[in-house]
Amino acid sequence: xxxxxxxxxxxxxxxxxxxxxxxxxxxxxxxxxxxxxxxxxxxxxxxxxxxxxxxxxxxxxxxxxxxxxxxxxxxxxxxxxxxxxxxxxxxxxxxxxxxxxxxxxxxxxxxxxxxxxxxxxxxxxxxxxxxxxxxxxxxxxxxxxxxxxxxxxxxxxxxxxxxxxxxxxxxxxxxxxxxxxxxxxxxxxxxxxxxxxxxxxxxxxxxxxxxx
Amino acid sequence: xxxxxxxxxxxxxxxxxxxxxxxxxxxxxxxxxxxxxxxxxxxxxxxxxxxxxxxxxxxxxxxxxxxxxxxxxxxxxxxxxxxxxxxxxxxxxxxxxxxxxxxxxxxxxxxxxxxxxxxxxxxxxxxxxxxxxxxxxxxxxxxxxxxxxxxxxxxxxxxxxxxxxxxxxxxxxxxxxxxxxxxxxxxxxxxxxxxxxxxxxxxxxxxxxxxxxxxx
Numbered sequence: 001x002x003x004x005x006x007x008x009x010x011x012x013x014x015x016x017x018x019x020x021x022x023x024x025x026x027x028x029x030x031x032x033x034x035x036x037x038x039x040x041x042x043x044x045x046x047x048x049x050x051x052x053x054x055x056x057x058x059x060x061x062x063x064x065x066x067x068x069x070x071x072x073x074x075x076x077x078x079x080x081x082x083x084x085x086x087x088x089x090x091x092x093x094x095x096x097x098x099x100x101x102x103x104x105x106x107x108x109x110x111x112x113x114x115x116x117x118x119x120x121x122x123x124x125x126x127x128x129x130x131x132x133x134x135x136x137x138x139x140x141x142x143x144x145x146x147x148x149x150x151x152x153x154x155x156x157x158x159x160x161x162x163x164x165x166x167x168x169x170x171x172x173x174x175x176x177x178x179x180x181x182x183x184x185x186x187x188x189x190x191x192x193x194x195x196x197x198x199x200x201x202x203x204x205x206x207x208x209x210x211x212x
Numbered sequence: 213x214x215x216x217x218x219x220x221x222x223x224x225x226x227x228x229x230x231x232x233x234x235x236x237x238x239x240x241x242x243x244x245x246x247x248x249x250x251x252x253x254x255x256x257x258x259x260x261x262x263x264x265x266x267x268x269x270x271x272x273x274x275x276x277x278x279x280x281x282x283x284x285x286x287x288x289x290x291x292x293x294x295x296x297x298x299x300x301x302x303x304x305x306x307x308x309x310x311x312x313x314x315x316x317x318x319x320x321x322x323x324x325x326x327x328x329x330x331x332x333x334x335x336x337x338x339x340x341x342x343x344x345x346x347x348x349x350x351x352x353x354x355x356x357x358x359x360x361x362x363x364x365x366x367x368x369x370x371x372x373x374x375x376x377x378x379x380x381x382x383x384x385x386x387x388x389x390x391x392x393x394x395x396x397x398x399x400x401x402x403x404x405x406x407x408x409x410x411x412x413x414x415x416x417x418x419x420x421x422x423x424x425x426x427x428x
Contacts, residue, residue: 100246202249
């Protein structure tokens with residue numbers, strides 16, 4: 001009789017421990033959980049960038065019977081068809097820098113009359129003006145230069161084969177309209193012959209943002 | 213059930229972070245670029261200038277020449293007593309004016325008649341070979357041969373006698389006639405070294421020099 005009681009007690013103890021273990025383990029797996037549902041919206045909204053390139057109506061360089069001239073004379077060209085005016089604009093909201101380049105693309109002349117004027121005999125000159133049409137103050141961006149391809153430039157998107165006339169930046173603090181005037185003339189070292197020669201360029205503007 | 217919730221939450225969190233990373237990376241690569249391309253062709257075309265000098269006939273060949281009065285020399289009309297030539301300038305509209313000179317250059321090697329023995333006379337005529345007895349418009353009055361120093365304006369670098377010094381402002385074509393003779397007073401003075409004991413020669417060639425005016 002006593003043996004039976006002991007066995008039962010042991011069994012009950014074991015069972016009790018087992019139940020306890022299970023209960024503890026069970027409780028362990030049924031550990032504390034909590035869900036806190038947030039009410040605050042964490043949002044990303046991008047800034048905006050718009051950039052435009054606008055040419056002044058009817059503005060175009062179209063000079064016939066051009067004679068060689070000094071840079072001092074060329075810089076003063078101002079009549080209709082002697083200058084090309086345009087605007088580069090940017091509107092920026094957000095902390096970003098836009099690198100931009102104003103470029104000249106040389107357009108081939110189908111010779112032989114007129115023939116292609118050699119790069120070394122042409123001067124390109126870009127100024128920044130206080131308003132479109134350059135009737136006000138002008139600031140040179142660089143000295144008159146012969147055409148020379150400087151691209152590509154990954155920082156602005158300038159492609160290969162084009163000449164950078166100006167490289168600058170727009171930021172949120174420095175944005176808006178910028179007015180430019182291009183002049184082009186025959187360099188004074190050109191020897192005039194009996195065959196006319198021509199030179200053609202187009203102006204392009206390239207811009208690229210810089211990651212902060 | 214609670215294990216499932218935790219696992220789901222963890223999985224969702226990981227997924228959310230992954231999406232955020234992708235979104236941030238995606239935004240970085242979609243950076244702003246701009247290209248404004250003009251269609252306007254800005255063009256310059258040069259003007260043209262041509263100057264040409266064309267000789268007509270065989271030139272002056274005086275043999276057994278003797279001193280002659282200017283009045284006679286100016287109207288010499290026999291063959292080979294005058295030399296016609298044309299100077300033609302074609303300038304495009306707005307072209308830079310061209311400084312030019314018409315000169316006579318003595319052939320020093322072959323000439324042994326002194327400079328002060330020869331007079332030259334230049335006139336404008338209507339055409340090459342036009343009637344020599346019809347006087348033309350004087351350009352250079354009869355003048356003893358005398359060389360002038362080089363002239364930068366026309367890019368002439370040698371000493372030559374200038375017969376005409378002018379500017380082309382527009383296109384023009386002009387025919388000139390040159391005459392040359394032994395000066396009337398050659399041999400009058402012992403000091404000029406004149407000698408008719410042997411035949412002497414004086415040979416000149418006509419040149420034209422032209423250069424665009426420098427811009428100021």
